Amino acid sequence: MAIKLSNRTKLIKPSPTLSITAKAAQMKTEGINVINFGVGEPDFDTPEYIKKAAHEAIEANFTRYTANPGIIELRKAICDKLERDNGLIYAPKDILVSPGAKASILNVLTAVCDVNDQVLMATPYWVSYPYQALLANAEPVYVFTREENGYKIEADILARVIKDSPCAKVLILNSPNNPTGSVYSRQELEEIAQVCVDNNILVISDEIYERLIYDDLEHISIASLGAEIKEHTVVINGVSKAYAMTGWRLGYAAGPSHIISAAGRVQGHYTSCVNSITQKACVAALNDEDESIETMRKEFWRRRDFIYDTLIKIPHLTCKKPQGAFYVMPNIEWYLQNNKAGIQDAYQFCDQLLEKHHVALVAGGAFGQTRTVRFSYANSMDNIIEGVRRFTQFLEEIKA
Numbered sequence: 001m002a003i004k005l006s007n008r009t010k011l012i013k014p015s016p017t018l019s020i021t022a023k024a025a026q027m028k029t030e031g032i033n034v035i036n037f038g039v040g041e042p043d044f045d046t047p048e049y050i051k052k053a054a055h056e057a058i059e060a061n062f063t064r065y066t067a068n069p070g071i072i073e074l075r076k077a078i079c080d081k082l083e084r085d086n087g088l089i090y091a092p093k094d095i096l097v098s099p100g101a102k103a104s105i106l107n108v109l110t111a112v113c114d115v116n117d118q119v120l121m122a123t124p125y126w127v128s129y130p131y132q133a134l135l136a137n138a139e140p141v142y143v144f145t146r147e148e149n150g151y152k153i154e155a156d157i158l159a160r161v162i163k164d165s166p167c168a169k170v171l172i173l174n175s176p177n178n179p180t181g182s183v184y185s186r187q188e189l190e191e192i193a194q195v196c197v198d199n200n201i202l203v204i205s206d207e208i209y210e211r212l213i214y215d216d217l218e219h220i221s222i223a224s225l226g227a228e229i230k231e232h233t234v235v236i237n238g239v240s241k242a243y244a245m246t247g248w249r250l251g252y253a254a255g256p257s258h259i260i261s262a263a264g265r266v267q268g269h270y271t272s273c274v275n276s277i278t279q280k281a282c283v284a285a286l287n288d289e290d291e292s293i294e295t296m297r298k299e300f301w302r303r304r305d306f307i308y309d310t311l312i313k314i315p316h317l318t319c320k321k322p323q324g325a326f327y328v329m330p331n332i333e334w335y336l337q338n339n340k341a342g343i344q345d346a347y348q349f350c351d352q353l354l355e356k357h358h359v360a361l362v363a364g365g366a367f368g369q370t371r372t373v374r375f376s377y378a379n380s381m382d383n384i385i386e387g388v389r390r391f392t393q394f395l396e397e398i399k400a
C-alpha cells in the first residue's frame with residue numbers, strides 16, 4: 001500500500017510559473033520556436049566581477065561549511081548596503097543569509113507563526129506566499145486590491161481585513177511587485193505602517209526587486225519610516241534579480257534580533273549555511289558593484305517602455321503601467337467574455353496561446369487574479385517584439 005502523504009503537503013501545489021517554463025522548455029526541445037514570457041529571472045549572465053570572486057574562493061579552498069547565518073564579511077556587506085541604500089542601521093547579528101529570498105521568507109514565517117495564525121497578503125500575490133504560509137502551519141488571508149490603484153494594498157482595506165481576522169499576525173508586502181510591477185509610494189507605505197504598528201502586525205517586506213525600478217522613482221523600505229515600524233518589520237532582499245544571480249541561491253533577512261535569531265535556529269535544522277562560494281561572490285557583488293548592474297536596469301526599463309506602450313494600444317485591454325520589477329499584467333477580461341474560441345478563463349487562454357502561437361504567459365489565476373495574464377519581459381527585445389505581435393494576433397483571431 002502506498003505511503004500516505006501528510007495533510008499539509010496535500011495543500012501544496014506545484015509552482016505554476018515553474019510549470020509553464022517547463023512546458024515551454026519541452027516545446028523548445030521539440031524544435032518549436034517558443035517565446036517564453038513565463039520566467040521570472042533576468043536573461044543576463046552574472047557579471048564578470050562576481051564570477052571572478054567565486055573563482056578566487058574555489059582556488060583558496062573556501063569550500064567548507066560556514067557559520068549558519070552567513071560569513072561575517074557578507075553580513076557586514078549587507079549591513080553597509082542597507083545603510084547606504086535604505087537608511088537602515090542593522091548589526092550583523094540582525095542579518096540571516098539563506099539559500100534564496102524564498103528560503104528567507106519561509107524561515108521567518110516558521111519562526112513567528114503558530115497554528116491558526118493568519119498571514120495577510122495582497123491579491124494578486126507572488127505564487128509562493130500562500131503556500132509558504134501553509135508550510136508554516138498558518139492560514140493565508142487575502143487583502144482585496146483594485147486595478148485602478150495598481151493592485152496595491154490600501155490602508156483602510158487592510159485595517160478592515162485585520163478587524164475581521166482575529167489571528168492576523170503577519171503582512172507580506174512586496175514592492176516593487178511581482179506580478180504587477182507596481183511600486184508603493186512613501187505615503188502609501190506610511191499609512192500601511194501605521195495600521196501594522198497599531199495592530200501589532202509583523203511586516204515581511206519583500207524587496208527583492210528593489211534595484212529594478214524605473215521613471216526615476218525611489219525605492220522606499222517600509223522599515224525606514226520610523227523606529228516603531230522598524231521593530232515590526234523584517235526586510236527581505238537578495239541578489240537573484242539585481243545581480244542576475246538566480247542560480248547562485250542567496251537571499252537575506254534583516255530585522256529585530258529575536259526574530260532573526262529564531263529564524264536562524266530554523267535554518268540551522270533545514271539547510272544550514274548558503275554555499276560558501278556563493279557567499280564570497282555576494283560579498284563582491286555588494287561591495288564592488290560595477291556599471292553592469294545599472295546597464296541591466298536600463299535595458300529592463302527600455303523593454304518596459306516598449307511592451308507597455310504596445311499593450312495599451314490593443315483594443316479592449318486595460319493595463320496599469322508597471323514601475324518596477326520585470327512584469328506587466330494586462331487585464332484580458334473583455335476577451336474572456338467575448339471570444340469565439342470557447343475560452344472561459346485565463347488558464348485556457350494561456351493554453352491556447354501557447355499551443356497556437358507558441359507564446360508562454362502565466363494566467364493571473366496563479367496569482368489569485370483571474371482576469372489577467374502576466375508577461376515577464378526578462379527576454380530579448382527581438383523576442384518581446386515578436387511575442388507581443390503574436391499575442392495581438394491571437395486576440396484578433398479569437399475576438400467574437
Ligand SMILES: Cc1ncc(COP(=O)(O)O)c(C=O)c1O
Nearest residue numbers: 040100101102126178238240251
Ligand atoms: C516576489 C519574489 N520574492 C522572492 C523571490 C525569490 O527570490 P530568490 O531567488 O532569492 O529565492 C522571487 C522570485 O521569483 C519573487 O518574485
